[in-house]
Amino acid sequence: MVCQYLSNYYLPTRKEDPRDAEIVSHRLMVRAGMIRKLSSGVYSFLPLASRIQHKIDNIVREEMDRIGGLEVKLPIIQPRELWEKTGRWELYGPEMMRFKDRRGAEYGLGPTHEEVITDLLSYEVDSYRDCPLLFYQIATKFRDEVRPRFGIMRSREFSMKDAYSFHADEEDARKSYREVEAAYCRIFDRIGFDYRKVEAATGQIGGSLSHEFMVLADTGEDLILYCDSCSYAANQEKAEGTVVMPEEEPARELEKFPTPGVKTIDDLIKIDSEALPERQVKTLVYRSGDRPLVLLLPGNYQLNEAAVEEQAGGPLSEYSEAEIKQLMGAYPGSLGAVKQDAAIKNLQVWADPSLKGRSNLYTGANIDGYHYRGVDVGRDLKIDRWCQLRVSIAGEQCGRCGNGKLQEQRGIEVGHIFYLGDRYSRSLDADITMDDGQKKPMIMGCYGIGTSRIMAAAIEQSHDDNGIIWPRSIAPFDIYILPISWANDQQRKQAEEFARIFEKQGYEVLVDDRDVSPGVKFNDSELIGIPLRITLGRALEQGLVELTDRATGSTREIPVEQCLEQVEVYLTENGG
């Protein structure tokens, strides 16, 4: 039960867009008096934003509790030694904020909590009988983002719900994964998002099975590819499609020819106009573990590093140009994997399936300033393994059903779930004793929701020229009571009366008792996006008030005595 008078509140709304804000959610959050920037990617939440965040957190909490989640609170400060045990002190890189205490001991600010929770449970849980366990927290995280942007959407300090599950076997872990997945759907349904669950890459966290929850929005940073025929949908960095290649002409002879100064795909076209990008074999060399890996894909495609890392089972790193020269015999620009080249004989070569069976292609000769033409993939190239190396794009054939075409749509990642296996439990000795007396590491899953990002995503998805349109479920207040003149006795008394009644009915009410002109009140009520407005104006003398729906702008004049009833009808129809 909440009844807030604006004269006792702090709502610093602004007429003008802030200079440094680009996307609509950022602009509106600043204008609506929700957030203020302290530093790049670091924001203060003012009272209005704080209320909304509580609403979001509570929905998340209820649904996590419903599937047996247990709320905990884990430390933000985490010692170096712990992260070294999983290898992530190195792997996580500069994204983790690091510092030393007065004794010189090193710490990181937690960007995520797999290490802490797994370490904790390694001491506490000894038996399979204790499993399964599902812990979660809603807490501040720190990631020194390469590029913070879009206000709270991608900030360095942010709020996230992270959850971790622990199991005696894989089957149980998968069951938990499905339960969390269902809980996430309930959460995003309740918030009222238009969202999509997609297959995802696992990145730094590791693991094999993973899905993301994407709020559909043109300003989203992620690209989703989905099939127009089956239910397949995936993040672009994970999506698998098939490229339909044109019929090849009969294969020509392999021929080496001089290409002085050619460094790029465009350069080669200038020398031979038939060397279109899709006819060139892009040859890349990366370090995978301690061995080189040669990667081949058509020149018109981007390398998908995440996919390669997943296949290789570890991160890729780049060689310097000098190292490449040593390995291949030529600098980047003239690299290739033609069988007869001595340099390639002892190297692992992986190729993208879109190259399979093709001929009359171009590739480097591993001699600076020379290329081959007439390359037949099967005949001429040394290929040890076929696997997808390219980033798939819209228009490819669906890799799942084979019938449909992949379509694209942008999304904002608000949730991500991972099946982890024993990646963390093994390195942190989180063993349990099984019923046969054997010890083995627990099987884990981890599950994140970007709770502060949800606020921004909701605005991206629901706003108009006048401001935010909150879905009822996360609106900071349900009803905005707007007396045209607080000095008018009748209006003031009626406003106070309404406030009492609605509060008693369990609604959250904001009363605009400020001594400002009506225009200011109307504009603010729309800017901050309260679902329902009750306006008390001159018609009150005839016993009439106005109900205005924020989403549609439609207004109805009704007698005072019907107001409670009408409000109930309206608010239950709209996600009550």
Added chain:
RNA sequence: CGGGGCGUGGCUCAGCUUGGCAAGAGCGCUGCGUUCGGGACGCAGAGGUCGCCGGUUCAAAUCCGGCCGCCCCGACCA
């Protein structure tokens, strides 16, 4: 990190090219009065080391050098 842009009262900006009288506007803020159905009006006020440091000059918001901060575009992620 590479590329681009910006930094002048609380906010949004003008002034800078071509150095010079006194650093401005709108909004916001304070006081008084008039208003009260869509960011009202009048009068009177407060508020700025022109991001920082150095240089050029008789003189720098303006020209030069360095640094810092912030935003946008690309390679990374809730």
